[in-house]
Amino acid sequence: MPLEFEDAVSPSGVPYLCIHASGQVSLADGHAFAALIAPGARHHRGLVLSRVAKGTEYSPEVRKFFPTVHEDFTAVAAIVTSPIVRAAINLMLRFANSSGAVLRMFTSETEAMAWLESHVSA
Amino acid sequence: MGVDSLRIERVLRSLVAASEGNYSVRIPLEDVDDEFLEMEVGINFLLEELLVRRKENEAQREEIIAGAKQIAAQSAALVAALSTPIIVVWPGVLALPLIGPIDSERASHISATLLARVTAERATHVILDLTGVDRVETQTLTALLRMIRSLRLIGAACFVTGISARGARQIVELGVEAAHFRSLSRVSDALALVLAEKTVKRGDTRHFTAPP
Numbered sequence: 010m011p012l013e014f015e016d017a018v019s020p021s022g023v024p025y026l027c028i029h030a031s032g033q034v035s036l037a038d039g040h041a042f043a044a045l046i047a048p049g050a051r052h053h054r055g056l057v058l059s060r061v062a063k064g065t066e067y068s069p070e071v072r073k074f075f076p077t078v079h080e081d082f083t084a085v086a087a088i089v090t091s092p093i094v095r096a097a098i099n100l101m102l103r104f105a106n107s108s109g110a111v112l113r114m115f116t117s118e119t120e121a122m123a124w125l126e127s128h129v130s131a
Numbered sequence: 132m133g134v135d136s137l138r139i140e141r142v143l144r145s146l147v148a149a150s151e152g153n154y155s156v157r158i159p160l161e162d163v164d165d166e167f168l169e170m171e172v173g174i175n176f177l178l179e180e181l182l183v184r185r186k187e188n189e190a191q192r193e194e195i196i197a198g199a200k201q202i203a204a205q206s207a208a209l210v211a212a213l214s215t216p217i218i219v220v221w222p223g224v225l226a227l228p229l230i231g232p233i234d235s236e237r238a239s240h241i242s243a244t245l246l247a248r249v250t251a252e253r254a255t256h257v258i259l260d261l262t263g264v265d266r267v268e269t270q271t272l273t274a275l276l277r278m279i280r281s282l283r284l285i286g287a288a289c290f291v292t293g294i295s296a297r298g299a300r301q302i303v304e305l306g307v308e309a310a311h312f313r314s315l316s317r318v319s320d321a322l323a324l325v326l327a328e329k330t331v332k333r334g335d336t337r338h339f340t341a342p343p
Contacts (some may be wrong), residue, residue, distance in 0.1 A: 091162055093172065099169055
Protein backbone atom coordinates (compact mmCIF):
# COMPACT_ATOMS: atom_id res chain seq x y z
CA MET A 10 0.00 0.00 0.00
CA PRO A 11 1.40 3.40 -0.93
CA LEU A 12 0.56 4.77 2.54
CA GLU A 13 1.67 2.76 5.54
CA PHE A 14 0.53 3.92 8.95
CA GLU A 15 2.22 3.46 12.28
CA ASP A 16 1.51 4.72 15.79
CA ALA A 17 4.65 6.39 17.15
CA VAL A 18 5.87 8.42 20.13
CA SER A 19 8.31 11.32 19.94
CA PRO A 20 11.52 11.39 22.06
CA SER A 21 9.72 13.65 24.54
CA GLY A 22 6.80 11.24 24.76
CA VAL A 23 4.30 12.88 22.41
CA PRO A 24 2.20 10.35 20.46
CA TYR A 25 1.79 10.92 16.75
CA LEU A 26 0.75 9.16 13.56
CA CYS A 27 3.65 8.21 11.32
CA ILE A 28 3.04 7.71 7.62
CA HIS A 29 5.39 6.17 5.10
CA ALA A 30 4.37 7.31 1.63
CA SER A 31 5.67 5.83 -1.62
CA GLY A 32 4.51 4.92 -5.13
CA GLN A 33 1.12 5.92 -6.48
CA VAL A 34 -1.12 7.35 -3.77
CA SER A 35 -4.78 6.85 -4.68
CA LEU A 36 -8.10 8.07 -3.30
CA ALA A 37 -8.43 4.81 -1.33
CA ASP A 38 -5.19 5.68 0.49
CA GLY A 39 -6.57 9.13 1.19
CA HIS A 40 -9.69 7.59 2.71
CA ALA A 41 -7.57 5.28 4.87
CA PHE A 42 -5.69 8.30 6.22
CA ALA A 43 -8.94 10.21 6.78
CA ALA A 44 -10.37 7.31 8.78
CA LEU A 45 -7.41 7.47 11.19
CA ILE A 46 -7.89 11.17 11.93
CA ALA A 47 -11.70 11.31 11.74
CA PRO A 48 -13.71 12.48 14.79
CA GLY A 49 -13.67 9.68 17.34
CA ALA A 50 -10.53 8.08 15.90
CA ARG A 51 -7.34 7.81 17.93
CA HIS A 52 -5.43 10.45 15.97
CA HIS A 53 -8.22 12.97 15.56
CA ARG A 54 -6.78 16.49 15.86
CA GLY A 55 -3.39 14.85 16.45
CA LEU A 56 0.10 15.25 15.03
CA VAL A 57 1.25 13.55 11.84
CA LEU A 58 4.75 12.90 10.58
CA SER A 59 4.90 11.79 6.97
CA ARG A 60 8.01 10.37 5.33
CA VAL A 61 7.48 10.78 1.62
CA ALA A 62 9.77 8.70 -0.58
CA LYS A 63 11.26 9.87 -3.84
CA GLY A 64 8.96 9.06 -6.79
CA THR A 65 5.75 9.28 -4.77
CA GLU A 66 2.86 10.46 -6.95
CA TYR A 67 -0.65 11.56 -6.04
CA SER A 68 -3.69 10.79 -8.21
CA PRO A 69 -5.86 13.75 -9.27
CA GLU A 70 -8.67 12.45 -7.01
CA VAL A 71 -6.54 12.24 -3.86
CA ARG A 72 -5.01 15.65 -4.59
CA LYS A 73 -8.51 17.10 -4.30
CA PHE A 74 -9.38 14.96 -1.31
CA PHE A 75 -6.46 15.70 1.03
CA PRO A 76 -7.29 19.38 1.60
CA THR A 77 -10.81 18.42 2.75
CA VAL A 78 -9.47 16.72 5.91
CA HIS A 79 -7.18 19.48 7.16
CA GLU A 80 -9.44 20.26 10.10
CA ASP A 81 -8.98 16.72 11.44
CA PHE A 82 -5.29 17.12 12.30
CA THR A 83 -3.32 19.68 14.29
CA ALA A 84 -0.15 19.61 12.22
CA VAL A 85 1.55 17.54 9.53
CA ALA A 86 5.31 17.56 9.16
CA ALA A 87 6.34 16.04 5.83
CA ILE A 88 9.89 14.86 5.37
CA VAL A 89 10.54 15.24 1.67
CA THR A 90 13.89 14.86 -0.01
CA SER A 91 12.78 14.88 -3.64
CA PRO A 92 12.30 18.33 -5.22
CA ILE A 93 9.64 16.84 -7.55
CA VAL A 94 7.58 15.53 -4.63
CA ARG A 95 8.07 18.85 -2.81
CA ALA A 96 6.79 20.73 -5.86
CA ALA A 97 3.80 18.39 -6.07
CA ILE A 98 2.87 18.93 -2.40
CA ASN A 99 3.34 22.68 -2.75
CA LEU A 100 1.00 22.70 -5.73
CA MET A 101 -1.59 20.56 -3.95
CA LEU A 102 -1.69 23.15 -1.19
CA ARG A 103 -1.79 26.00 -3.69
CA PHE A 104 -4.54 24.49 -5.91
CA ALA A 105 -6.67 23.59 -2.92
CA ASN A 106 -6.25 27.07 -1.46
CA SER A 107 -6.05 25.39 1.93
CA SER A 108 -4.54 28.24 3.89
CA GLY A 109 -5.95 26.68 7.06
CA ALA A 110 -3.85 23.54 6.73
CA VAL A 111 -0.89 23.36 9.08
CA LEU A 112 1.54 21.48 6.90
CA ARG A 113 5.22 22.08 6.52
CA MET A 114 7.89 20.25 4.59
CA PHE A 115 11.35 19.39 5.94
CA THR A 116 14.41 17.61 4.68
CA SER A 117 15.58 16.58 8.15
CA GLU A 118 13.65 14.37 10.56
CA THR A 119 15.08 16.17 13.61
CA GLU A 120 13.75 19.52 12.42
CA ALA A 121 10.42 17.96 11.48
CA MET A 122 10.01 16.39 14.92
CA ALA A 123 11.00 19.58 16.75
CA TRP A 124 8.46 21.58 14.73
CA LEU A 125 5.77 18.97 15.31
CA GLU A 126 6.37 18.97 19.08
CA SER A 127 6.07 22.74 19.13
CA HIS A 128 2.37 22.25 18.32
CA VAL A 129 1.70 20.23 21.47
CA SER A 130 1.32 23.24 23.72
CA ALA A 131 -0.42 25.26 20.98
CA MET B 132 16.59 32.19 -12.63
CA GLY B 133 18.19 30.64 -15.71
CA VAL B 134 16.26 27.73 -17.19
CA ASP B 135 17.75 25.08 -19.40
CA SER B 136 16.42 25.52 -22.97
CA LEU B 137 15.75 21.76 -23.17
CA ARG B 138 13.29 22.00 -20.26
CA ILE B 139 11.51 24.93 -21.94
CA GLU B 140 11.35 22.93 -25.16
CA ARG B 141 9.77 19.97 -23.27
CA VAL B 142 7.14 22.25 -21.76
CA LEU B 143 6.31 23.75 -25.15
CA ARG B 144 6.06 20.29 -26.76
CA SER B 145 3.62 19.17 -24.06
CA LEU B 146 1.53 22.32 -24.50
CA VAL B 147 1.37 21.81 -28.28
CA ALA B 148 0.31 18.18 -27.81
CA ALA B 149 -2.34 19.24 -25.28
CA SER B 150 -3.69 21.91 -27.62
CA GLU B 151 -4.17 19.14 -30.21
CA GLY B 152 -6.23 17.18 -27.68
CA ASN B 153 -3.47 14.83 -26.51
CA TYR B 154 -3.71 15.09 -22.72
CA SER B 155 -1.74 11.87 -22.13
CA VAL B 156 1.55 13.62 -22.73
CA ARG B 157 3.61 14.55 -19.62
CA ILE B 158 6.62 16.78 -19.13
CA PRO B 159 9.61 14.61 -18.11
CA LEU B 160 10.69 15.80 -14.66
CA GLU B 161 14.16 16.02 -13.18
CA ASP B 162 14.92 16.41 -9.48
CA VAL B 163 16.22 19.95 -9.86
CA ASP B 164 15.31 22.18 -6.95
CA ASP B 165 14.11 25.35 -8.65
CA GLU B 166 10.87 27.29 -9.19
CA PHE B 167 10.51 26.12 -12.77
CA LEU B 168 10.05 22.55 -11.49
CA GLU B 169 6.86 23.62 -9.73
CA MET B 170 5.56 24.99 -13.03
CA GLU B 171 6.44 21.73 -14.83
CA VAL B 172 4.67 19.68 -12.14
CA GLY B 173 1.73 22.11 -12.31
CA ILE B 174 1.35 21.61 -16.06
CA ASN B 175 1.45 17.84 -15.56
CA PHE B 176 -1.29 18.17 -12.92
CA LEU B 177 -3.34 20.24 -15.35
CA LEU B 178 -2.93 17.63 -18.10
CA GLU B 179 -4.02 14.86 -15.70
CA GLU B 180 -7.04 16.94 -14.70
CA LEU B 181 -7.99 17.49 -18.35
CA LEU B 182 -7.82 13.74 -18.93
CA VAL B 183 -10.06 13.06 -15.92
CA ARG B 184 -12.60 15.68 -17.08
CA ARG B 185 -12.61 14.28 -20.60
CA LYS B 186 -13.38 10.79 -19.27
CA GLU B 187 -16.15 12.21 -17.08
CA ASN B 188 -17.62 14.13 -20.04
CA GLU B 189 -17.53 11.04 -22.25
CA ALA B 190 -19.27 8.98 -19.58
CA GLN B 191 -21.95 11.67 -19.15
CA ARG B 192 -22.43 11.92 -22.91
CA GLU B 193 -22.94 8.16 -23.20
CA GLU B 194 -25.42 8.30 -20.32
CA ILE B 195 -27.37 11.11 -22.03
CA ILE B 196 -27.41 9.27 -25.38
CA ALA B 197 -28.63 6.07 -23.69
CA GLY B 198 -31.34 8.05 -21.87
CA ALA B 199 -32.45 9.77 -25.07
CA LYS B 200 -32.66 6.42 -26.88
CA GLN B 201 -34.75 4.97 -24.07
CA ILE B 202 -37.12 7.97 -24.10
CA ALA B 203 -37.42 7.77 -27.90
CA ALA B 204 -38.27 4.07 -27.71
CA GLN B 205 -40.86 4.68 -24.98
CA SER B 206 -42.36 7.58 -26.94
CA ALA B 207 -42.55 5.51 -30.11
CA ALA B 208 -44.30 2.70 -28.23
CA LEU B 209 -46.73 5.17 -26.66
CA VAL B 210 -47.49 6.89 -29.97
CA ALA B 211 -48.05 3.50 -31.63
CA ALA B 212 -50.46 2.50 -28.86
CA LEU B 213 -52.32 5.81 -28.95
CA SER B 214 -52.49 5.94 -32.74
CA THR B 215 -54.75 2.86 -32.85
CA PRO B 216 -57.18 3.14 -29.92
CA ILE B 217 -59.51 0.27 -30.78
CA ILE B 218 -62.55 0.15 -28.48
CA VAL B 219 -65.05 -2.71 -28.09
CA VAL B 220 -68.30 -0.71 -28.01
CA TRP B 221 -70.51 -3.80 -28.09
CA PRO B 222 -69.76 -7.49 -28.28
CA GLY B 223 -68.53 -8.01 -31.82
CA VAL B 224 -68.50 -4.28 -32.57
CA LEU B 225 -65.20 -2.39 -32.65
CA ALA B 226 -64.78 1.37 -32.94
CA LEU B 227 -61.60 3.07 -34.04
CA PRO B 228 -61.55 6.85 -33.60
CA LEU B 229 -58.66 8.24 -35.63
CA ILE B 230 -57.07 11.54 -34.63
CA GLY B 231 -54.36 13.60 -36.29
CA PRO B 232 -52.53 13.24 -39.56
CA ILE B 233 -52.28 9.79 -41.09
CA ASP B 234 -49.26 9.04 -43.20
CA SER B 235 -48.62 5.80 -45.07
CA GLU B 236 -46.67 4.29 -42.18
CA ARG B 237 -49.44 4.99 -39.69
CA ALA B 238 -52.11 3.75 -42.14
CA SER B 239 -50.16 0.51 -42.48
CA HIS B 240 -49.88 0.17 -38.68
CA ILE B 241 -53.62 0.89 -38.23
CA SER B 242 -54.52 -1.68 -40.87
CA ALA B 243 -52.38 -4.44 -39.37
CA THR B 244 -53.57 -3.76 -35.82
CA LEU B 245 -57.24 -3.51 -36.73
CA LEU B 246 -57.30 -6.66 -38.88
CA ALA B 247 -55.58 -8.63 -36.11
CA ARG B 248 -58.04 -7.30 -33.54
CA VAL B 249 -61.10 -8.09 -35.70
CA THR B 250 -59.87 -11.65 -36.07
CA ALA B 251 -59.09 -12.00 -32.37
CA GLU B 252 -62.44 -10.53 -31.24
CA ARG B 253 -64.40 -12.25 -34.02
CA ALA B 254 -65.89 -8.84 -34.67
CA THR B 255 -68.73 -8.50 -37.17
CA HIS B 256 -68.74 -4.70 -37.39
CA VAL B 257 -66.10 -1.98 -37.37
CA ILE B 258 -66.84 1.73 -36.97
CA LEU B 259 -64.02 3.83 -38.35
CA ASP B 260 -64.43 7.40 -37.11
CA LEU B 261 -62.55 10.07 -39.05
CA THR B 262 -63.96 13.11 -37.18
CA GLY B 263 -60.53 13.93 -35.74
CA VAL B 264 -58.74 13.63 -39.06
CA ASP B 265 -58.29 16.98 -40.80
CA ARG B 266 -56.47 15.85 -43.87
CA VAL B 267 -55.63 12.52 -45.44
CA GLU B 268 -53.17 12.13 -48.28
CA THR B 269 -54.65 10.46 -51.36
CA GLN B 270 -52.12 7.65 -51.00
CA THR B 271 -53.15 7.15 -47.38
CA LEU B 272 -56.83 7.21 -48.21
CA THR B 273 -56.16 4.47 -50.73
CA ALA B 274 -54.48 2.45 -47.97
CA LEU B 275 -57.47 2.95 -45.64
CA LEU B 276 -59.89 1.89 -48.36
CA ARG B 277 -57.78 -1.20 -48.97
CA MET B 278 -58.09 -1.93 -45.26
CA ILE B 279 -61.90 -1.64 -45.48
CA ARG B 280 -61.92 -4.14 -48.36
CA SER B 281 -59.76 -6.50 -46.29
CA LEU B 282 -62.20 -6.18 -43.40
CA ARG B 283 -65.02 -7.24 -45.70
CA LEU B 284 -62.99 -10.24 -46.83
CA ILE B 285 -62.67 -11.47 -43.26
CA GLY B 286 -66.37 -10.98 -42.72
CA ALA B 287 -66.60 -7.63 -40.93
CA ALA B 288 -68.85 -4.84 -42.14
CA CYS B 289 -67.31 -1.38 -42.00
CA PHE B 290 -68.97 1.90 -41.14
CA VAL B 291 -67.12 5.13 -41.71
CA THR B 292 -68.20 8.17 -39.73
CA GLY B 293 -67.14 11.80 -39.57
CA ILE B 294 -65.87 12.10 -43.15
CA SER B 295 -65.06 15.75 -43.86
CA ALA B 296 -66.24 17.49 -47.05
CA ARG B 297 -62.72 17.41 -48.36
CA GLY B 298 -62.39 13.70 -47.56
CA ALA B 299 -65.67 13.01 -49.32
CA ARG B 300 -64.39 14.77 -52.46
CA GLN B 301 -61.18 12.75 -52.34
CA ILE B 302 -63.12 9.48 -52.08
CA VAL B 303 -65.28 10.44 -55.05
CA GLU B 304 -62.23 11.47 -57.06
CA LEU B 305 -60.67 8.09 -56.34
CA GLY B 306 -63.76 6.47 -57.86
CA VAL B 307 -64.44 4.33 -54.82
CA GLU B 308 -67.69 2.44 -54.96
CA ALA B 309 -70.04 3.47 -52.14
CA ALA B 310 -70.89 -0.18 -51.73
CA HIS B 311 -67.52 -0.83 -50.09
CA PHE B 312 -68.59 0.78 -46.83
CA ARG B 313 -71.45 2.62 -45.26
CA SER B 314 -70.94 6.24 -44.36
CA LEU B 315 -72.70 8.04 -41.52
CA SER B 316 -72.15 11.41 -39.92
CA ARG B 317 -71.70 10.31 -36.29
CA VAL B 318 -70.44 7.30 -34.37
CA SER B 319 -73.72 7.13 -32.48
CA ASP B 320 -75.62 6.79 -35.79
CA ALA B 321 -73.38 3.93 -36.83
CA LEU B 322 -73.70 2.21 -33.48
CA ALA B 323 -77.49 2.50 -33.56
CA LEU B 324 -77.52 1.00 -37.05
CA VAL B 325 -75.26 -1.86 -36.06
CA LEU B 326 -77.32 -2.65 -32.98
CA ALA B 327 -80.51 -2.51 -35.05
CA GLU B 328 -78.99 -4.97 -37.52
CA LYS B 329 -77.96 -7.29 -34.72
CA THR B 330 -81.46 -7.06 -33.23
CA VAL B 331 -83.09 -7.97 -36.54
CA LYS B 332 -80.77 -10.95 -36.90
CA ARG B 333 -81.69 -12.15 -33.40
CA GLY B 334 -85.42 -11.41 -34.00
CA ASP B 335 -85.48 -9.02 -31.06
CA THR B 336 -88.29 -6.47 -31.11
CA ARG B 337 -86.41 -3.71 -29.27
CA HIS B 338 -85.21 -0.76 -31.31
CA PHE B 339 -81.98 1.15 -30.90
CA THR B 340 -81.94 4.74 -32.01
CA ALA B 341 -79.12 7.22 -32.09
CA PRO B 342 -79.28 10.02 -29.53
CA PRO B 343 -80.15 13.42 -31.00
